[in-house]
Amino acid sequence: MEKFSSVKGISAPLINKSGNQLSLMMNVDTDMIIPKQFLKTIKRSGLGKNLFDEMRYDSGGKEIDSFILNKEPFRKAKILIAGKNFGCGSSREHAPWSILDFGIKVIIAPSFADIFFNNSFKNGILPIKLDEKIINSLIDVSMKGEELEVDLIDQVITLHDRKIEFDVDPINKDCLVKGLDDIGSTLEKVSFIDEFEGELFDKRPWDIPS
Amino acid sequence: MSEPKTIYDKIWESHLAYEDEGDCLLYIDRHLIHEVTSPQAFEGLRMSNRTVRRPQNALAVADHNIPTTDRALGIGDEESEIQIQTLEDNCKEFGIEYIKTSDKRQGIVHIIGPEQGFTLPGLTIVCGDSHTSTHGAFGALAHGIGTSEVEHVLATQTLIQKKAKNFQVKINGKCNDNVTAKDLALSVIGAIGTAGGTGYVIEYTGEAVESLSIEGRMTLCNLTIEAGARAGLVSPDQKTFEYLKDRPMSPKGDEWDSAVEYWKTLASDKGAKYDKTIEIDAGNLTPLVTWGTSPEDVISIDGNIPNLEDIKDDSKRSAVKRSLDYMNLIPGSPIKGVPIDRVFIGSCTNGRIEDLREAASILPGKKVSERVSAMVVPGSGLVKEQAEEEGLDKIFIEAGFEWREPGCSMCLAMNADKLSPKERCASTSNRNFEGRQGREGRTHLVSPKMAAAAALAGCLTDVREMVL
Numbered sequence: 001m002e003k004f005s006s007v008k009g010i011s012a013p014l015i016n017k018s019g020n021q022l023s024l025m026m027n028v029d030t031d032m033i034i035p036k037q038f039l040k041t042i043k044r045s046g047l048g049k050n051l052f053d054e055m056r057y058d059s060g061g062k063e064i065d066s067f068i069l070n071k072e073p074f075r076k077a078k079i080l081i082a083g084k085n086f087g088c089g090s091s092r093e094h095a096p097w098s099i100l101d102f103g104i105k106v107i108i109a110p111s112f113a114d115i116f117f118n119n120s121f122k123n124g125i126l127p128i129k130l131d132e133k134i135i136n137s138l139i140d141v142s143m144k145g146e147e148l149e150v151d152l153i154d155q156v157i158t159l160h161d162r163k164i165e166f167d168v169d170p171i172n173k174d175c176l177v178k179g180l181d182d183i184g185s186t187l188e189k190v191s192f193i194d195e196f197e198g199e200l201f202d203k204r205p206w207d208i209p210s
Numbered sequence: 211m212s213e214p215k216t217i218y219d220k221i222w223e224s225h226l227a228y229e230d231e232g233d234c235l236l237y238i239d240r241h242l243i244h245e246v247t248s249p250q251a252f253e254g255l256r257m258s259n260r261t262v263r264r265p266q267n268a269l270a271v272a273d274h275n276i277p278t279t280d281r282a283l284g285i286g287d288e289e290s291e292i293q294i295q296t297l298e299d300n301c302k303e304f305g306i307e308y309i310k311t312s313d314k315r316q317g318i319v320h321i322i323g324p325e326q327g328f329t330l331p332g333l334t335i336v337c338g339d340s341h342t343s344t345h346g347a348f349g350a351l352a353h354g355i356g357t358s359e360v361e362h363v364l365a366t367q368t369l370i371q372k373k374a375k376n377f378q379v380k381i382n383g384k385c386n387d388n389v390t391a392k393d394l395a396l397s398v399i400g401a402i403g404t405a406g407g408t409g410y411v412i413e414y415t416g417e418a419v420e421s422l423s424i425e426g427r428m429t430l431c432n433l434t435i436e437a438g439a440r441a442g443l444v445s446p447d448q449k450t451f452e453y454l455k456d457r458p459m460s461p462k463g464d465e466w467d468s469a470v471e472y473w474k475t476l477a478s479d480k481g482a483k484y485d486k487t488i489e490i491d492a493g494n495l496t497p498l499v500t501w502g503t504s505p506e507d508v509i510s511i512d513g514n515i516p517n518l519e520d521i522k523d524d525s526k527r528s529a530v531k532r533s534l535d536y537m538n539l540i541p542g543s544p545i546k547g548v549p550i551d552r553v554f555i556g557s558c559t560n561g562r563i564e565d566l567r568e569a570a571s572i573l574p575g576k577k578v579s580e581r582v583s584a585m586v587v588p589g590s591g592l593v594k595e596q597a598e599e600e601g602l603d604k605i606f607i608e609a610g611f612e613w614r615e616p617g618c619s620m621c622l623a624m625n626a627d628k629l630s631p632k633e634r635c636a637s638t639s640n641r642n643f644e645g646r647q648g649r650e651g652r653t654h655l656v657s658p659k660m661a662a663a664a665a666l667a668g669c670l671t672d673v674r675e676m677v678l
């Protein structure tokens with residue numbers, strides 16, 4: 001996994017319009033992020049072109065102009081801003097893979113679905129939870145195409161005259177910063193697993209499938 | 211005496227292989243594998259020269275991608291074929307048992323696990339699929355994981371986890387006739403919202419849950435993920451043990467007896483503390499249906515679609531507007547009578563024998579509406595076989611349903627079974643997301659009986675009126 005320290009770039013807000021009201025899309029689910037026809041791949045890469053496929057292209061495969069990631073400068077967005085409960089739905093890791101393959105490294109939302117949240121860290125994406133009011137105050141800046149800088153080391157987002165601090169679990173942060181592989185670190189504790197397994201099979205022999 | 215514990219606390223504590231502040235290593239007893247979320251995990255193992263720690267603790271089957279038409283004709287889609295072949299090859303290479311597509315035990319992972327007795331109380335079970343929560347019906351701690359975690363479990367037989375909080379959903383009273391486990395589950399999601407369970411494990415308790423069959427409990431736990439919780443649990447009881455006795459992979463002889471003794475100790479203790487509790491009265495429930503594009507968008511079949519003016523919160527209102535536009539529904543109008551084009555009975559939510567029996571029960575002597583194309587996809591080859599023994603296939607076929615081969619099918623529409631744009635479907639599956647059953651398709655989640663009733667009426671209808 002690539003090491004993550006800071007990201008500077010354009011941010012793209014996913015918004016709904018109702019009259020003149022702009023509001024961030026809630027419950028963006030994994031089927032919206034990457035529809036199932038793209039799950040047939042046996043690889044991790046190449047999914048970026050199908051990120052948000054049904055919102056991004058019409059049924060003939062043509063780009064839908066009004067969708068934010070089809071507009072300049074958002075085609076180069078590195079940061080995504082969305083409403084509550086981002087990433088709900090399936091456990092498919094194709095969702096973070098497609099986001100990363102598009103070039104997005106940070107997602108800012110008031111809340112995330114659990115599995116997606118975990119999957120993000122495991123793929124080198126930083127999901128940031130912020131208060132909804134603060135996120136709403138980012139929409140304007142973001143729509144103007146101004147860059148944001150997200151510094152994971154200091155846990156701060158900088159936009160020209162403002163700084164916004166954010167929280168991140170220290171273990172998740174450490175993995176991202178060092179680009180650590182979970183399996184490697186777990187295998188360092190393999191003696192504990194061996195010991196546990198030995199006792200388990202004595203105590204609950206039916207645990208071993210027959 | 212030690213503190214009273216919940217079943218979740220007990221399973222958690224009995225599976226801690228390593229404890230640290232914060233993250234722990236949870237030992238994983240059983241791992242179900244399917245074709246969509248595993249190829250990259252096996253690839254990862256190969257790339258880092260790692261192996262599978264306990265191949266005998268895993269069981270693999272292809273379900274998401276396979277056609278539900280005649281299996282002898284092959285897969286028919288090149289990419290799907292490669293994915294399924296890759297699963298078979300990976301299982302062979304790493305020594306994992308694989309149920310072939312031609313085997314009658316083949317079916318949806320969450321249906322075959324319990325059928326084979328692979329799912330047992332008190333175990334930790336994972337699968338690269340969010341509806342793994344289904345297995346919680348047996349009092350197993352079961353949750354969906356992503357592909358990185360699939361690889362992690364393959365390599366280490368553990369998962370890095372933080373303990374979740376305990377959420378009790380107590381369902382009191384008894385369900386009225388024609389109100390099913392599906393309606394209970396939808397009512398829970400409607401009550402707490404799709405993010406209501408985030409950070410929690412939900413335990414279902416109360417009279418209505420105790421009186422559910424094991425199949426019904428599976429439906430309830432299956433939909434827990436739609437309420438945002440990673441796992442759902444029901445404490446095991448006599449019904450659980452009876453269901454599991456003599457299943458092919460269940461323990462046998464003395465081992466069975468000691469297992470049952472142990473399983474009896476798993477139920478949550480009296481006085482156990484929950485971080486959150488809600489109570490629902492089953493007696494108040496009616497058959498439910500979803501109107502929107504999130505499983506929390508539920509109303510009673512005799513209710514009305516929401517009015518935009520009634521919604522105070524701006525972001526909620528624009529979300530509802532987007533859903534109603536997508537669903538092409540008129541705000542404020544009754545949901546009953548909305549015409550439908552398709553009916554899908556199946557999935558890991560409602561593809562078990564009991565579901566098929568319930569749906570079939572209202573069909574004899576009646577015909578599917580001319581405007582509707584309806585299909586039944588049994589959850590597994592064994593469900594299909596059982597249904598055929600009982601003559602359910604004939605009832606469905608005579609009424610005008612298609613009778614298919616097992617698989618996920620139109621639950622996620624990865625194979626050829628999908629809605630055409632703008633088609634409207636009454637579906638027994640679990641997700642009504644935009645595009646879930648096919649691009650621009652419109653899904654209404656309902657129980658099997660309600661789906662069968664809709665097929666006959668040609669519109670969303672109240673099953674209670676049909677069975678009068």
Ligand code: SF4
Pocket residue numbers: 273274318319320339341557558559617618621622639640
């Ligand atoms: S039936 Fe649907 S929800 Fe269940 S495992 Fe298959 S695709 Fe997932």
